[in-house]
Amino acid sequence: MTTIPVRRGRPGYDQESLLRVAVRVFNERGYDGTSMEDLSRKLGITKSAIYHHVSSKEELLRLALDRALDGLFAAAADIEGSNGPSIERLERLVRASVAVLVDQLPFVTLLLRVRGNTKVERAALARRREFDHLVTDLVKQAAAEGDVRPDIDPSVTARLLFGLVNSLIEWYRPRGGLTAEHLAENLCAVAFDGLRAK
Amino acid sequence: MTTIPVRRGRPGYDQESLLRVAVRVFNERGYDGTSMEDLSRKLGITKSAIYHHVSSKEELLRLALDRALDGLFAAAADIEGSNGPSIERLERLVRASVAVLVDQLPFVTLLLRVRGNTKVERAALARRREFDHLVTDLVKQAAAEGDVRPDIDPSVTARLLFGLVNSLIEWYRPRGGLTAEHLAENLCAVAFDGLRAK
Numbered sequence: 001m002t003t004i005p006v007r008r009g010r011p012g013y014d015q016e017s018l019l020r021v022a023v024r025v026f027n028e029r030g031y032d033g034t035s036m037e038d039l040s041r042k043l044g045i046t047k048s049a050i051y052h053h054v055s056s057k058e059e060l061l062r063l064a065l066d067r068a069l070d071g072l073f074a075a076a077a078d079i080e081g082s083n084g085p086s087i088e089r090l091e092r093l094v095r096a097s098v099a100v101l102v103d104q105l106p107f108v109t110l111l112l113r114v115r116g117n118t119k120v121e122r123a124a125l126a127r128r129r130e131f132d133h134l135v136t137d138l139v140k141q142a143a144a145e146g147d148v149r150p151d152i153d154p155s156v157t158a159r160l161l162f163g164l165v166n167s168l169i170e171w172y173r174p175r176g177g178l179t180a181e182h183l184a185e186n187l188c189a190v191a192f193d194g195l196r197a198k
Numbered sequence: 199m200t201t202i203p204v205r206r207g208r209p210g211y212d213q214e215s216l217l218r219v220a221v222r223v224f225n226e227r228g229y230d231g232t233s234m235e236d237l238s239r240k241l242g243i244t245k246s247a248i249y250h251h252v253s254s255k256e257e258l259l260r261l262a263l264d265r266a267l268d269g270l271f272a273a274a275a276d277i278e279g280s281n282g283p284s285i286e287r288l289e290r291l292v293r294a295s296v297a298v299l300v301d302q303l304p305f306v307t308l309l310l311r312v313r314g315n316t317k318v319e320r321a322a323l324a325r326r327r328e329f330d331h332l333v334t335d336l337v338k339q340a341a342a343e344g345d346v347r348p349d350i351d352p353s354v355t356a357r358l359l360f361g362l363v364n365s366l367i368e369w370y371r372p373r374g375g376l377t378a379e380h381l382a383e384n385l386c387a388v389a390f391d392g393l394r395a396k
Contacts, residue, residue: 028313030228030230030231032227032228032231033228033231087394112368115226139393146395147394147395148395149387149392149393149394149395149396150395152384152387152388153376153384156376156381156384157384157388157393160362160384161388163365163366163368163369164358164361164362164365166365166368167358167362167364167365168361170310170361170364171357178351183354186354186355186358187358189347189349190350190355190358190359190389191388191392192392192394193347193391193394194347194388194389194390194391194392195346195347195355195358195389195390196345196346196347196390197344197345197346197347197348198347
């Protein structure tokens, strides 16, 4: 048996478990509506015990948003490094994004509700826009290859497609019996081929 | 020329214009994060002038949420009173919902962000669930008629479809050059027949 040293403020929390609780509270009350006082009460530890792990409420937000964004950009990097028709890479990116969303649901939920009131939030919004551009470029390439319907502006198609992906945070819950793979399968079936019976 | 008597608290506001400003502030700061004090400052009138029009902050919320919900239920009632294949009625309901969303964008945005912290919010969530059931029933009927793809659970199809509709609040802005009709057309094309070129 080995013991793994973990940096703790009070029994029960390391930075990761503290972050998970904070993100849950941010999602419930909104980031702006949550004080370090609220977090301290929810965690059952003092504010100085929280500051042992993070320098500020904003650092908690930054860690949380980076978790979600790093997942999405890792998925995008995989796609960018791959070959094949753009439509297939687009479908792979959608599946990978659904996987990130399911895997990091509270973090992605927080990201998608960011309004840009602070520097950390504005930086996250800038990275989201960068990701959106990447998606739009991929849809445009797939359209140029003749694989995306030509009657819709590719930027509108891209927004509809990722609007659909992002809307999962509103209703999908991992414990509901629908696996992440099955969900991604269903979403791609509707988005790429439509809900109408052929 | 005729003069129309309008019930006013202070020059410039009747209940409707006051409500519109309040909804904008609620969407910016969150309903919980907005006090009557904040509204008073934003409106440039006293709190008692606001109370001339509405009895409470919660009444403003109720009026706003009902605006959005009444629009959606009016669309649903039109569909329920109509004949024809369920898939066509479903498509008409989607188009009508997009029209309500575009027409009442700030009100629908507020509705879709409601978390159920108050009685008014819980009542709104109950009406939203009722609307969702209506949509799911329509998808089930269309599936029973053989017009919706059989490989996806109709309740998942319904959630994906209205997740897509609701996601419009995140990016669609009426002044961006894409009309509501064109938007509904594009959305239905993708949702019913897919983004893939045929």
